[in-house]
Each structure stands twice: as structure tokens, then as C-alpha cells.
Amino acid sequence: MHALWSCPKLNDTWKVHFGQLKADTVHCTSFLKVIDRALLVTTSFGLFAMVVSAIWMWHNKVHLGEMALPLGQIPSSTYDAFQEFQQLRPTHATISRTARAVRWRLPPETCVKVNFDGAVFSRDGLAGIGIIIRNEQGLVMAALSQQIPLPTSVEMVEVLAACRALVFAKELGFDRVIVEGDSTNTITSINGGHMDHLALGHVLLDIKRLFSCFSHISVKYINREGNCVAHKLARRATNYPFLVWMESVSPDILEVYQLDLLRMQ
Structure with a gap:
């Protein structure tokens, strides 16, 4: 919860695209509850997921002393990537079914x-x-x-x-x-x-x-x-x-x- 959402260092990062969600979840005590709320009120949950991933990567790189993208650049870089994905996303039903068939899928739990x-x-x-x-x-x-x-x-x-x-x-x-x-x-x-x-x-x-x-x-x-x-x-x-x-x-x-x-x- 702290590493991905409630840390004060992340306030500006989240407020760029998810200011309302930030306000709506001020009383949430777990990140799972934040995700539940995001699924209900956020129209771009894919962008939300990309920001989460970018923040997680940022934490790991800082911890390991590696070069990391500044927090202030995460909103714009993830938005650009999300927009590119939206443009590439197939609209025809048959093409969409094919894309889903070949996508990477999660492994079962414990694997x-x-x-x-x-x-x-x-x-x-x-x-x-x-x-x-x-x-x-x-x-x-x-x-x-x-x-x-x-x-x-x-x-x-x-x-x-x-x-x-x-x-x-x-x-x-x-x-x-x-x-x-x-x-x-x-x-x-x-x-x-x-x-x-x-x-x-x-x-x-x-x-x-x-x-x-x-x-x-x-x-x-x-x-x-x-x-x-x-x-x-x-x-x-x-x-x-x-x-x-x-x-x-x-x-x-x-x-x-x-x-x-x-x-x-």
C-alpha cells in the first residue's frame, strides 16, 4: 500500500491522471481496495496498471542503486505507451479474438x-x-x-x-x-x-x-x-x-x- 499508493513521494505521480481516485481512496487501508475502487470508477484501468508497474520498477531500481526514470516522468511515459497501445489495439472482432488467443497468459498460483x-x-x-x-x-x-x-x-x-x-x-x-x-x-x-x-x-x-x-x-x-x-x-x-x-x-x-x-x- 505504501510503496505503490500512499507514500507522499507518489502524490504528484498519481494526481496527474488519477487525482479523483486518489481522493476517493483516502480511507482505504489496503492496495487491493484501491484496485477494487479503480475498477469501478476508472475508465482507463489499463493506464492505472501501467503506472503501478512503472512505480514498482522504479522502487526496485532505486533499491539496487540502478538508474531509474524520475518519478515526475512516469505519468507522461506511461500515458504515451498506453496511447500507442490504444492505437494498435485491433477493433475488428475476429482480429481481437486472434490477439487474445496468442497473448501471454498468467501461470497458475504457486507457479x-x-x-x-x-x-x-x-x-x-x-x-x-x-x-x-x-x-x-x-x-x-x-x-x-x-x-x-x-x-x-x-x-x-x-x-x-x-x-x-x-x-x-x-x-x-x-x-x-x-x-x-x-x-x-x-x-x-x-x-x-x-x-x-x-x-x-x-x-x-x-x-x-x-x-x-x-x-x-x-x-x-x-x-x-x-x-x-x-x-x-x-x-x-x-x-x-x-x-x-x-x-x-x-x-x-x-x-x-x-x-x-x-x-x-
């Missing part, structure tokens, strides 16, 4: 969802791995962007990304995980389907061994549109060899992450 992706930078002889771990509320637990030498095939990049995702989740102590990637061949191979390339075998074997580190694990396919954050993190590795974020993502990834939150509405 985290680990999304991974790979990217190839052929000109530089490099590849990138992107991983994001989110909890049952959609909040970021951790994210990773890593540069690796270019393997012999695109399929190997994806399999290595899947393996790194499991190692990353294990390193952070997560016990119940749902792993998602947007390569059909990779997901089929991990789940025991026909293996077209024997060169992938040793990595797939490592993945199978990692399964025993978790009390619950499932590996699923997700369309690229639902895997955008991991994709952006993988592409980011072209300039940075290795970066990890705890309970946050880099500022240039934040907008894509917030769009995932909006699509959950």
Missing part, C-alpha cells in the same frame, strides 16, 4: 512462467538468448539477456535458450515452472517428439536432466505475439554480452512488458 527466445546475429558470428520469469500476477521475478557464440543452426540457438532458461530458473530457486518458447520444433523435441538433428541431442539430454530439479515443470509452445518480451531481450544481446535484472526489466523493454499486462485485461 512461475519462464519465457525464452533466441536471436541470430549472423554478421557478427553471434547469437542472443532472452529469458523472462513472471509470477502468477504477471510481475517480473527476473530477466536475462545473454550473448553466445553463433551455433551451427537456428534450431541449436533455440534449444540452448531453452536449456539456459531452465538453468536460470534453477539458479534462482524456483521449484514449479511453466516454460514457453515460440519454436514449434524446439518444444516438440523437448517434449519427446522426433529429433531431426542429432547435433541437438546432447543439449536435449541436459534439458531432460534439468527436469528433475523441479517439483513441477511443463514446456509449452506460444505464438511469437505472446513471446514478445523474451524476443526483445534476445535481440538486446547484440550490444550487451550479459545482463540480468531482478524484479525489473530494462527501460527499453518496459513498454513491451506493459503491453503484455494490458492484454491480460
Whole structure:
């Protein structure tokens, strides 16, 4: 409640777009009650959710001593991102149904969802791995962007990304995980389907061994549109060899992450 809403430092941040809500919730004692009230009276709950996310990211960066967007800029930056999303939002019913079908979805309670992706930078002889771990509320637990030498095939990049995702989740102590990637061949191979390339075998074997580190694990396919954050993190590795974020993502990834939150509405 204090970190996201009642702290005096946040008054100006919230009053830009939600001054009336701030006044209406002066007697609320929990943030869940603030959310309930926002659902009733706020016409732009998506914008409200984006501001909440930006404030949470700001707290984490300040706590870790990282460069953070000034609080005074949060209202304008989140509003711009929200407006862009509104312009991109499909209006035709069929298109909307398709968008909902491929959106990122929350994992069940007690589980985290680990999304991974790979990217190839052929000109530089490099590849990138992107991983994001989110909890049952959609909040970021951790994210990773890593540069690796270019393997012999695109399929190997994806399999290595899947393996790194499991190692990353294990390193952070997560016990119940749902792993998602947007390569059909990779997901089929991990789940025991026909293996077209024997060169992938040793990595797939490592993945199978990692399964025993978790009390619950499932590996699923997700369309690229639902895997955008991991994709952006993988592409980011072209300039940075290795970066990890705890309970946050880099500022240039934040907008894509917030769009995932909006699509959950």
C-alpha cells in the first residue's frame, strides 16, 4: 500500500491522471481496495496498471542503486505507451479474438512462467538468448539477456535458450515452472517428439536432466505475439554480452512488458 499508493513521494505521480481516485481512496487501508475502487470508477484501468508497474520498477531500481526514470516522468511515459497501445489495439472482432488467443497468459498460483527466445546475429558470428520469469500476477521475478557464440543452426540457438532458461530458473530457486518458447520444433523435441538433428541431442539430454530439479515443470509452445518480451531481450544481446535484472526489466523493454499486462485485461 505504501510503496505503490500512499507514500507522499507518489502524490504528484498519481494526481496527474488519477487525482479523483486518489481522493476517493483516502480511507482505504489496503492496495487491493484501491484496485477494487479503480475498477469501478476508472475508465482507463489499463493506464492505472501501467503506472503501478512503472512505480514498482522504479522502487526496485532505486533499491539496487540502478538508474531509474524520475518519478515526475512516469505519468507522461506511461500515458504515451498506453496511447500507442490504444492505437494498435485491433477493433475488428475476429482480429481481437486472434490477439487474445496468442497473448501471454498468467501461470497458475504457486507457479512461475519462464519465457525464452533466441536471436541470430549472423554478421557478427553471434547469437542472443532472452529469458523472462513472471509470477502468477504477471510481475517480473527476473530477466536475462545473454550473448553466445553463433551455433551451427537456428534450431541449436533455440534449444540452448531453452536449456539456459531452465538453468536460470534453477539458479534462482524456483521449484514449479511453466516454460514457453515460440519454436514449434524446439518444444516438440523437448517434449519427446522426433529429433531431426542429432547435433541437438546432447543439449536435449541436459534439458531432460534439468527436469528433475523441479517439483513441477511443463514446456509449452506460444505464438511469437505472446513471446514478445523474451524476443526483445534476445535481440538486446547484440550490444550487451550479459545482463540480468531482478524484479525489473530494462527501460527499453518496459513498454513491451506493459503491453503484455494490458492484454491480460
